[in-house]
Amino acid sequence: MKIAFFADPLDSFKIYKDSTYAMMAEAASRGHEIHAFEQRDMALDNGVVTALVARIHLTGEQDAWYRAESPVATPLSAFDAIVVRKDPPFDMEYIYATYLLETAESQGAKVFNKPEAIRSHNEKLSIARFAQFTAPTLVTSDSVRIRAFHALHGDIILKPLDGMGGAGIFHVREDGRNLGSIIETLTHHGRRTIMVQRYIPEIVDGDKRVLLIGGQVVPYCLARIPQGGEVRGNLAAGGRGEARPLTARDREIGETLAPVLSARGLLLVGLDVIGNHLTEVNVTSPTCFQEIRQQTGCNVAGLFIDALEKAAA
Template identity: 40%
Template structure:
């Protein structure tokens, strides 16, 4: 197809890990197909008239750590100048993040294709969205009530996982067992003294074998990686030191993906990473899901090509 202009709203390109970052893999694939690649950061967004705009860098990219991109051009462009916008800013989903998703929608009649849809991102909190399907989730409590949280911990003899609602990459995740003398103090710290809701989730013993990240593109699973925690940690996230291991999908995991598909497609969530432990869905990641590079390496595949295929199809339908 004709060359497109693809924009990536993301964290600083200088700081990414070229052997791990899924956004970088998407940029490489877009460039390989002859598309123009621009990137911009959240603080560079603004609205100054009829359309949101941003300072954007047109770049070429290569998989060479430390010298992985060259800037061809840097100037302010309207968001409407892009055919596709990849919203790939890492959480937390804070006020600045929400503002960015609102600004990029201010394009009048010349809105680009969004992967993922800004409204869908706002609607699909990564810790809470799966609770729309409670039969797929382990027992979960969302609360700031210290007494209620303490009772939840006491009720689960195998343990409880506590995590911040807006967390990512394994940050702030705590494992507690009944009778732990740190329980009250940790609950006070995590909830800011009862002022902030957190997630309490029944611990799944299968997590020692790893949690599975499944990449879902336009509602269909296209690859997966098992993330195995180290012996001295309970977190499998690769950002927290988990080891990626080759895996395949079980009938239960295919069932979970099929259940989620209509809701994801309805919200324009075309590129999603869902997390499964044992037979249970634990998270639905829609902001900047990772795992592409690891799946590509372990399965000798090209997951990013399937994402760019969707971007091209949607952009082609607009023309």
Template identity: 45%
Template sequence: MRPLDIAFLMDPIGGINIHKDSTFAMLLEAQARGHRCHYLELADLSVRDGKAWGRLRPVTVKREPGAHYQLGEPAHRPLAEMDALLMRKDPPFDMDYIFASYLLEHAGTWVINDPVSLRNANEKLYALHFPELMPRTLVSRHIPQLREFLAEEGEVVVKPLYGRGGEGVFYLHTGDRNVGSILETVTGTGRHYVMAQRYIPAVRDGDKRILMVDGEPIAGALLRVPAADDFRGNMVAGASAQPAELTPRDREICARVGPRLRQDGLVFVGLDVIGGHLTEINVTSPTGVQEIDRFFKTNVCARLFDVIEARLS
């Protein structure tokens, strides 16, 4: 395989945690294969005369805290000169992110994940294509309707459609005198849609992150077990990481979701599964690579770059 030119559009590289960051693992793998890596941030994107350009800097990385990267001189280059571009900007999924996806439509090269699908595949709502795999779910901004759903279920989790890392996610149960205030807060007094889902008690055993490469699951999964004083299975919310094998139900979920991911150009995706129920499909910079590699002695990024090289060969 000839050396490829691969651009990584990501958050500031100086601030990443090299022991956890999945993009850092991708850079290491690409570099180990002899590919030329180029670094840019969101502010480095532009479109001139219908063609996307980037302020690209050659980047080399090494697993050395405090000296983990070295950048070359920047150069404005058409993104079409790259063999592929990995869109690895972390959420929040705000208007700047959306506008960047529009610019990337003019890249003239393969963007991973597909920028149109990044816009269309909201990480909460995309799972609605598979209602039979999900817990009972309501998307609404109508507070009486949300109250009615809570009364039917007894316990629900309510989350904003644009959140990340468990931000703004609430557990509600009938009899809680804070219900009205919480629903007013998360909906902006009825101005914003939220997702309400039946609470799954199995979350106490962990929220399973399954990584998908080209529609196929990685062999092992990351189980994020909530802290004793929290219900959220998010690492940034204090959840602990444990290894987890894929169950037959997990594989059933992957088999149902995988073809749609391939159809939509979503090459690298993280599924969230709680108690055998699909809760979210993460397409914007999914994480968990390094934890899974440590637990299972795998190389997730090798699988990803096998797919990239095969497509570009």
């Protein structure tokens, strides 16, 4: 197969932990052609969605890990699969990219995850579709409602709807210290909608990433454990990753969501689970492939390429 990865700049990859690199390496080991392009490389030209796409050869080296051929303007329909691995921010440029990819689909391209599905599943708000698994949650820009939620639950988490890697997350305890300032900052004085959740104390045991691939649940998760007094377990915020077998509750959540999300065009999903509660549904560029393989031997990238080969056939 000819596989094109829509990703961030390759020079930004840390290949010892990057899940997109793991996908590329697994695909290359099976004889598939690897190509890459960025958001800025796409264009709609005379009705055809094209991109400046470079063929990539993996070198096996740690630093200069790839060699790229000269980019060529190529219709996206010329590839057997387009793999979306662009990180947030999920801004209007990202939205425009999903429109272009959706147009490319109408011209014969096979895109994973489906751009319409990515656009329709906000990684924070999507938990509302599975409320049986969530902690008490409020989504609003109204400071009065946020204060009432805090008065009811006492210990809360506030976060933006478009963040990633733990950015912009605040923990407010029962004393309400700095609550007003935090509300003003996150909502831009009532102009932006945010999410507020009851604090889940099991975060000290880790924010678990449960992976769904091709409608199936990966048998291991990666618990991101907060360090140094942090409330955030995200690896980008300094959390320590510990691979674990799924608990019965993790598996229940995963097996409930997997067929639903797969049917909506989401080949790869990363669920965030704290304790017994679903907190996020990640659909843009879920990670943790390499940490799970290094600690358990489970070849997550192999499972993904298996699913990609089947879906693109």
